Amino acid sequence: MNGRSESLKIAVEKPKTKEFKKRSTKLNLNWLLGGIIPLILLITWEVAGRIGLIEAHLLPTPTKIINEIINMGAAGTLWGHIGTTLLRVGAGFFLGTIAALILGSIVGYFTVFEKLMDPLIQAFRSIPSLAWVPLFILWMGIGESSKVTLIAVGVFFPVYLNIVSGIQGVDRKLIEVGKIYGFTSAQTLRKIILPASLPSFLVGLRSGLGLGWMFVVAAEIMGASKGLGYLLVVGQNTYSPHLVIASILLFAVIGKLTDSLLKNIEKKSLSWQDSFSNQR
Template sequence: MSGRSETINVRMEKPKRQRISKFTYKKNEKWILGSIIPLFLLLVWEIAGRAGVIEAHLLPAPTKIVQEIFEMGAAGTLLGHVGTTLYRVAVGFLLGTLAAVLLGSAVGYFSVMEKLMDPLVQAFRSIPSLAWVPLFILWMGIGESSKVTLIAVGVFFPVYLNIVSGIQGVDRKLIEVGKIYGFTSAETLRKIILPASLPSFLVGLRSGLGLGWMFVVAAEIMGASKGLGYLLVVGQNTYSPELVIASIFLFAIIGKITDSLLKGLEKKSLSWQDSLSNQR
């Protein structure tokens, strides 16, 4: 009897382990599939570097770049540079998003504000990012204020555009339903307009964060003494391609992590939608 019960338990546990294995794979499927091409490219790059197809003084092998990152970590300088860049991006992102939410909501909701403000905002949006650098240095010097302001400017425009587009794209029939139920303006805004425009707003946040990471490079060229952008300049001046590419790698990794956090927030916030992404 004891042997039979053990056999039954083994048979019952086997499908259970298979279900757990399938669930684990399904949960990590995005990361598993998403890492195939990058790992393949890194492998090809490493083989080409070791075979001498790629000149090491122009494009070092991935192992050399990883070694450079570990050496900075062991020396205690890596965390300082990464932390400084993260701080600048975070503060600039928050300030840019706050300004975009306030102005974008007013422009999207009130037609008078759109006629007054939108032409000016669109004109400013056409100005290249680097054109702001000398002006901000003149106004605020080369300290943190000018760097954070430049990042906030980069974040502002995509968030603003998506908020305005999201609010103005709300189905008019939904507004009419709110009027039938006697919603006040505040209730219409809270129960109809904000949920309906949320998808566009969240896309704007991700776009703004991506531009924030781009603008921080320009910001840290403005006389910085710390940060990943500063390491790019140091690598260029000392002719250290491994330092330059290590900085680029760190930008890519940290940028991807922060974007994944926003994407997770987007998925949770929009779980009520009957969309294709929620069915996957």
């Protein structure tokens, strides 16, 4: 009996192991392919800097920039800046997403609220991010609240737009099925509309996170004493292009890592779809 159960266990685990290895190989291949062009650009940049095609005081070589990052990491200052920026982006992303989810669900589902609120929200969406900076400083000072609020504003609009678009694009037949089962408006929204609009919502999250990383630069210009945006200002004030580019490089790398995390969540959440992407 024990031998039979062991055989069954091995038979079940073997396909899982193969599937895991297949996914791992595919992931590694994707990372390798994605790194080809950046590697070529870095090598070209390094060679051009060393042979004098690019002036070092204007655009330092990648090795000098990487050395700057390593030195900051060894000194212990880098992790504080990265951690502070991550906390600000995380808090702003969470608040902006919650606000967008609530308002987007209401506006997308109720026509009356769309007519009442959407024109005003679209008008606010047209305001440049830097235009909010002096107002938030006047209202909330130069502390963390003004910075997080500015990031939340940046995250809000793309998430809101995608939620509204996703809800309004739900198949009408699904709504009719909910009515047949006697669903209330809240039940229809929770059990039918929100799951059906999930693909659009997840795309909005990725767009919102991207804007959150852009807005954090503007936020950290507002009197910050820590953060990657603060390093940009320090590099500008001290005429240190290697520090400025090191900060930009860190923004790019961390932004890509966080986007990859959301993309992985998106793929797992939508694995039930019979889509072109899932078949590749």
